[in-house]
Amino acid sequence: MSIERQAIENLATLARIAIDDNRIKEISQQLGSVLDLVDQLQAADTSGLDNVANPTQESQRLREDKVSETDQREAFQAIAPDTEGGLFLVPKVID
């Protein structure tokens, strides 16, 4: 299976990964090769089967809605690329 250039560009946008034009052909081939492998699934008869999201099928626990962690903003922001006044900084979004 090969994937069209436009589909790869669309995927790259969805995944927020910048992809150089000169890599698209190779990526298309490699993804096609993986999708050929994955397409073997279509032959399996899975009628009436549940989707398995958790292999041990334990149900998710709920906890009481109360504060259990202390505020560690300074520790977390100390490792951030750019902060100011307790906020994470990113390039301007609105003019």
Next chain:
Amino acid sequence: MHNLTIAELVEGLKNKAFSSTEVTQYLLTRIKSLDTEFNAIITVTEAEALKAAQAADQRLAQGDAPALCGVPLVHKDIFCTHGVRTSCGSKMLDNFIPPYNATVIENFQHSGAVMLGKSNMDEFAMGSSNETSFYGPVKNPWSTDCVPGGSSGGSAAAVAARLAPGATATDTGGSIRQPAALCGVTGLKPTYGRVSRWGMIAFASSLDQGGPMARTAEDCALLLNCMASYDSKDSTSVDRPTPDYSAHLNASLKGLRIGVPKEYFSEGLDPDTEQAVRAALTHYENQGAELIEISLPNTALSVPAYYVIAPAEASANLSRFDGVRYGYRCDNPQDLQDLYCRTRAEGFGEEVQRRILIGTYCLSAGYYDAYYGKAQQVRQLIKQDFVNAFEKVDLIMGPTCPSPAFKFGSKGNDPVAMYLEDIYTISTNLAGLPGMSVPCGVVEGKPVGLQIIGNYFDEARMLNAAHQYQQVTDWHKLAPEGIQ
């Protein structure tokens, strides 16, 4: 001293035959002199190690030493360590110093273990050869032109090269068992939910599981005693008591029913590897176990199901690496989109990008049911194969990998060739079952592994079977040439 097992170190430390500071200093020196060749360790934590060793020696002197007090270990660089860089083998996290410890790391600290350093790995645990690490590939101590396996290749190589007596590792599709097999060490992936995933950088959350590597099953039991715990901070951690995994190592194997899946001995298995595995099975028969041929008919679907589920979960998990809160950020972003897209293009390596794209494709509108939904249903088929088998047998055994360690670069440009390396290990992750690899022979001068698969939460029985095998064979004692 580097040939001592963890059990022997625990004994020697208690008897004051040597101190933790002595052992730790000795292994740090050994890492410095040997690891330039193997590249098994990304970060050596010398100062932290010596401090922890001194504290352990004090506790040993006071006589209140916990189980692994003073034992030096290496931790896979996927477990967050407070104040110590945790890279996950990626440029994305090359500058990441976690402000907290993973639960597994906390458990080892409580039990007095000493961290020597953080081991090399495939980037974000995506790989079977350690070739995707940002820090360069790890070399197999048995043959330095060959891969150590992956993704926990650094942990396996460190244990094989006697840089550490034991190591932590993680397994999403075989990342403990395959490198253990290729480096001739013993490794165990526990039942899903047995070991906390909190602070273990996520790859595919419904498959990821931490576990131990060491040179013997007895040592793996000691490490698992410490690693396994219920953790309310991991929503899939299983709330049941941790048994003493060392308690049943010496039980007899008489009457043990071992299932031998015919699908694990079919086309693609190297004949010499098969011979080594068959010889191991004969050992079990000689010890009173019964071999029963079984079938796991959906085995062939495990690799395709995995390569939908794992990339899909990875694409969601790795969306957190956006250059905003921690980790790598590209220079001079033009706007927010540019910040995201270039940070991720520059911070992630090719294999990680490929898997994110595959996962994004499988989860995108119009494809979700055909890929992700279908793969989750196939997962049920694979799981049911095992449930049926465990009605007739106590353990399942076969090869861990189709062949011994391969040469660097030999899997070429087609990612699927590399993916098939995990053909025998992936299905246990999909089913959530525990699996283990035990050295069982040497082929072309390189080790091969026997895989032992257990029923849910039956790690003690697997360790018992592996330990008994190691009482009558010496494969686990062999060291790579030049390592003694």
